[in-house]
Amino acid sequence: MTRHQGLGGRAAGERRLHEQQLRGYGFLAGRGPRPSATVVPAPLRYWQYDPPRPVPVGVVLGIVAIWLGVFAWGGGWTAMVDEAPLAVGAGLIVLVLNVGRLTVTDHGVSTDVPATRTKPESIVPLVLVREVRVGAVPPGWPTAAGRGGWLPGRTRVAVRHLADDGATEQACTRWIRDPEAFAEALDHPLQAPTRRS
Numbered sequence: 180m181t182r183h184q185g186l187g188g189r190a191a192g193e194r195r196l197h198e199q200q201l202r203g204y205g206f207l208a209g210r211g212p213r214p215s216a217t218v219v220p221a222p223l224r225y226w227q228y229d230p231p232r233p234v235p236v237g238v239v240l241g242i243v244a245i246w247l248g249v250f251a252w253g254g255g256w257t258a259m260v261d262e263a264p265l266a267v268g269a270g271l272i273v274l275v276l277n278v279g280r281l282t283v284t285d286h287g288v289s290t291d292v293p294a295t296r297t298k299p300e301s302i303v304p305l306v307l308v309r310e311v312r313v314g315a316v317p318p319g320w321p322t323a324a325g326r327g328g329w330l331p332g333r334t335r336v337a338v339r340h341l342a343d344d345g346a347t348e349q350a351c352t353r354w355i356r357d358p359e360a361f362a363e364a365l366d367h368p369l370q371a372p373t374r375r376s
Contacts, residue, residue: 186306186345193304197287198297206280206293224283224364227356229290230330231277243270281353283364288338303340309348310339311362314372316350323350334358338365 203212203220212220246266251259279292289302316323316337323337333354342349355361362369 186341187343189306190304190343190345193286193306194299194302197284197289197302197304198299200284200286201282201289201291201297206291208280208282221285224285225357225361226280226282229279229281229354231274231279235277236274239270239273243267281355283361288365303338303351305366307341307343307345308338308365308367309341310370311358311365311367312337312339312370312372313358316352317372320350321348323352329354332356336361336369 200220200223203216203218204223205213208223208226243266247259247263250262277292279290281290282288283305285305287302287304288308289297291297314335314337320337320339329335333356335352336355336358337350337352339348339350341347353361359369
């Protein structure tokens with residue numbers, strides 16, 4: 180067995196362990212482990228909540244606008260005003276269900292939303308992480324998959340990691356509330372941003 184095959188097998192095991200540790204916590208991670216957990220899971224290393232992505236926000240705004248427009252067209256201003264609390268309330272519920280959580284366990288990092296289960300392919304096992312750097316992806320790194328938009332008080336962080344084959348390099352960027360704690364959770368020191376010449 181080659182080193183790369185061994186690393187891929189280890190990464191698969193780490194994904195399973197990441198999912199097991201995540202299942203011990205509800206979406207509101209600050210409340211601690213689930214009372215129903217049969218085995219108390221290890222504490223989460225890092226988590227932060229991210230607002231809904233632009234696509235769900237756009238879809239919800241469009242549906243609410245169409246919903247209210249239909250009532251305005253069929254019943255006038257009064258019908259639209261009467262329907263507005265229901266339409267806006269339903270839209271807000273959908274947006275709340277699209278709030279994401281970036282979570283680092285002892286085994287990996289993933290992004291989850293409360294309405295869905297964690298996809299194994301979206302988990303990056305810690306064994307595959309190679310570098311964590313403040314700022315944009317530096318020259319020489321692979322093209323990054325941008326995840327999450329800018330928020331006040333957050334810093335962009337680039338993460339370089341390997342794919343499951345153990346050889347192909349990949350990268351992603353995230354807007355992080357506490358970059359040093361995030362890097363520490365990934366078992367890598369936080370590198371300063373690369374100065375462009």
